[in-house]
Every structure is written in structure tokens, then in C-alpha cells.
Amino acid sequence: MMAATEQKTVYPRYAVIRLRGIPTTPGDIAATLDLLRLRRKFTMVVVVGSPSVMGMIERVNDWVTWGEIDADTLAEVLRKRGRIVGDKPLTLEYLQKWGWNSFEEVALAYISGEIETLACKKDFKAREGQRPPCIPYLKPFFRLHPPRGGLNSVKLHFSVGGDLGYRGPLINDLIKRML
Template sequence: MYAAIRIRGTVNVIPKMKKALDMLGLKRINNLTLWKEDRQALMMITESKDYVAFGKVSDEVLKELIEKRARPIVPGAKVDTKKVLAELAKGKTPKQAGIKNLFTLSPPRGGFERKGVKVPFSTGGALGNRREKINDLIKKML
């Protein structure tokens, strides 16, 4: 699965980018959404690369994320982590697995990478495709 974390705010954002962020479900800073590994999701995430950090999530980080931050769709219900992980492994969406697709995270402990939130990850910043390094950022934000 892909994880997309919103890093930057909405001030002076062009309308096309704002629409892409809304379609991803990322309305606030430090929000995370999960997406299946398909071409449409990757294109939508890549289009908003100047405002989000994204990459593939490992199974252990996904388990920790669901245990700590997952919220059920039905109010008052409990989240069964094993059941949700099994559903996600079958290729279902988080909504079909019984949890909301929006995870609210804290700002990262120790801050973002060296150059900050305006620079791509490839040149030392926090934005764009982080591949497997997204797991380190998620752990810092849990």
C-alpha cells in the first residue's frame, strides 16, 4: 500500500493542486491516507508531490499505525487489528476493512529532514517520493 502524508498547508495553492489534495482526502497538515498500489492512485499522489510525502508502507509500520491511530467507521465500535490487516492484505480498501482512511498524526519528533518542508526528499527535504523511507517518517509521527 501507498501512504500519503500532507506536509504543507493550503495558502497560495493553485486550484488544480487543491482539488488533487481533496481527492486524496488530505485536508490538513499531518494527515495520512492509505492507497492501493494502482496506477490511478500513484498518478494522483505524484501530481501533488510538492505538498505531500509518499511511499510504500511496510507491514509492521502498517500494523502499528492501525493499532495506534485507526478509527472505526461505526462510532463506538472497536478496531480489530488482525481482521483489518487481513482485509487490507486481500486488496480491500480501508473503508471496506471497517476503518476510516484518514489517520491524524503528530508532527514528527525531531522535526523534518535537513532542509525542511519546501524541498524534495531527493535533495535533502521532506517532500515527494520517499519509497521505503516513508516508514521512518510515519514512526516519528506516531
């Protein structure tokens, strides 16, 4: 049981984008990408940077790029590429039905740690009008376009002029090119 002085650890939020394709993916890497819900090229997930998730990201580091996402970029991703079950677009009216006022409010709540996850689990039950701690029926991944202007190299890491691996806050620039 947590004491009154203890606080819950708020991990940073990371955007992870798969940049390499499917055919040559080794089995263990494919399984980890599947757990991260990165099943296709140019899909993105937003994850909490807990130690277990960071271990998975390190394992697939040669297949993805990742970095800290900011609230403005996340709001734009939700607005333009967010989908709910049935492959319908995520709309402001849908968010308001569940008690959220704007895409920015959801993004800020997620980045600040007020809500733990963007997409609810399949067995989540909530009543309309009552704000849930997530967005019901939101797909847990985002399908992005290939980046405008192209990529440098999907065989080299970002630190040596490529596109793979950790890129820090510069992930936001890549995401904006892919919307």
C-alpha cells in the same frame, strides 16, 4: 470475463502524508488533495498504487511525501491512530466484532492484496460476525502528530535533503516518528 489462469493485478500499497499547509495551495492541487482525502497538514492515507492513483500522487508531489508502507507500521497506525465514525478509537474488540483477530491480521491482509481497501464505502452493508472485505465505519484517513525531531525542509524533495516526494520504505520511519 477472467480466465482461470489470469490473476488479478496486486498493486503496491503506499502511505501518503500531506506535509504542506492549506493557505497557498493552488486550486487544482487542492482538488486533487481533496480527492486523496488529504485535507489537512499531517494527515495520512494508505492507497493502492494503481495508475490513476499514482497520477494523482505525481500531481501533488510537491505537497506530500509518500512511500511503501509495511504491515507492521500499518498495524501500529491502525492501533494508535485509527478512528471509526463518531471519532471513536478503533479497538481490538471492534475488529473482533467484525471477524478480524488482530490489527496485524488486517494490515497483512491489506498489504498482501487480500482486501482492496481498509475503509468500507458509506453504502456498505455487512452483518456482525461475518468478515467483510474491509473495516466498516473506519475513517479513510489518519491524523498524525508532527514528527518528533522535526522535518528537514518542506520545500525540497527527499532526494536532495528535504522531505517532499517519494521516499520509498523510509516512509515507515517517518510514520513511526509521527505516531
